[in-house]
Amino acid sequence: MQTSEMASEALRIRPRETRGDRTRARLVEAALDEFREHGFERASIARIAKAAGVSRPTFYFHFPKKEDLLRELLTGLEGEVADRIGRLGTLRGALDELIRSILDVQEQVGPLVFSEMLRAQTREVPSDEERSTALIDILAPLFRKAAEAGELRIEHDPERAASVYLSSMFGCLLESDRAGHPDDLRALTALFFRGASERSPSDAEGGRP
Numbered sequence: 001m002q003t004s005e006m007a008s009e010a011l012r013i014r015p016r017e018t019r020g021d022r023t024r025a026r027l028v029e030a031a032l033d034e035f036r037e038h039g040f041e042r043a044s045i046a047r048i049a050k051a052a053g054v055s056r057p058t059f060y061f062h063f064p065k066k067e068d069l070l071r072e073l074l075t076g077l078e079g080e081v082a083d084r085i086g087r088l089g090t091l092r093g094a095l096d097e098l099i100r101s102i103l104d105v106q107e108q109v110g111p112l113v114f115s116e117m118l119r120a121q122t123r124e125v126p127s128d129e130e131r132s133t134a135l136i137d138i139l140a141p142l143f144r145k146a147a148e149a150g151e152l153r154i155e156h157d158p159e160r161a162a163s164v165y166l167s168s169m170f171g172c173l174l175e176s177d178r179a180g181h182p183d184d185l186r187a188l189t190a191l192f193f194r195g196a197s198e199r200s201p202s203d204a205e206g207g208r209p
Helices: 006-007 024-040 046-054 058-062 064-084 091-109 112-125 134-148 156-175 180-190
Strands: none
Touching: 024 046, 024 064, 024 112, 046 058, 046 156, 046 180, 058 180, 064 091, 064 112, 064 134, 091 112, 091 156, 091 180, 112 156, 134 156, 156 180
C-alpha cells in the first residue's frame, strides 16, 4: 500500500549520468528544457548545445540524432520509476504507483513531448545491450508473486506478463483521443486481476486453483 508520503512525492525528472559523464547529462537536461519550450520537431540542436555549454560537434559525439536524446531521457525516467515502484511489495501497489508516476512525468514534460519520447523507442528497436529492462526486472517478480497467490487471470511467464502490461500501457498513452487517461490505465490493470467472484476457496487461502 502506498504511504501518504510517497503519494505526495513528485517524480523528479533528472537526466541519468553514464559513467559519470556530466557533459552527456547536461545535454539531456538542456534538451528537455528545449523540448518543453519549442516541441520536439522545432527543437534546435544549436540551442541545446549552447545551453549545455558545448559545441555542436560535441553534441553529435554524444547524440547523433535528436531521437537519441529522447531515448536517453526515457531510459533515465524508467530507472527513476523503477526505483519508486521497487519500494512496494505487491503487484497492485506497484502498478498503481507506476500509473501515477507515468502520468506525473507526462504532466511535467507535456503530452506532445511525452508522446515523442515513447515513439522514439519504437522508431528504432535498440539492441539487447542498449535495451533497458529496469521496469520488467522490478515487475516480473511481483507478477510471479501475484500468480502464485491466484490473483491473476492470465498465467503468463512473469517476464512476459510484465512486458505485455507495459506494451499495453504505452499503447494507451499513445492513443490520440484519450492519451494517458487515468481511467483507461486503471482499466488495463484490472484486466490482469481476477475479481472476487472469480477467486476459489483455495485462492483465498493463498493456494492455486
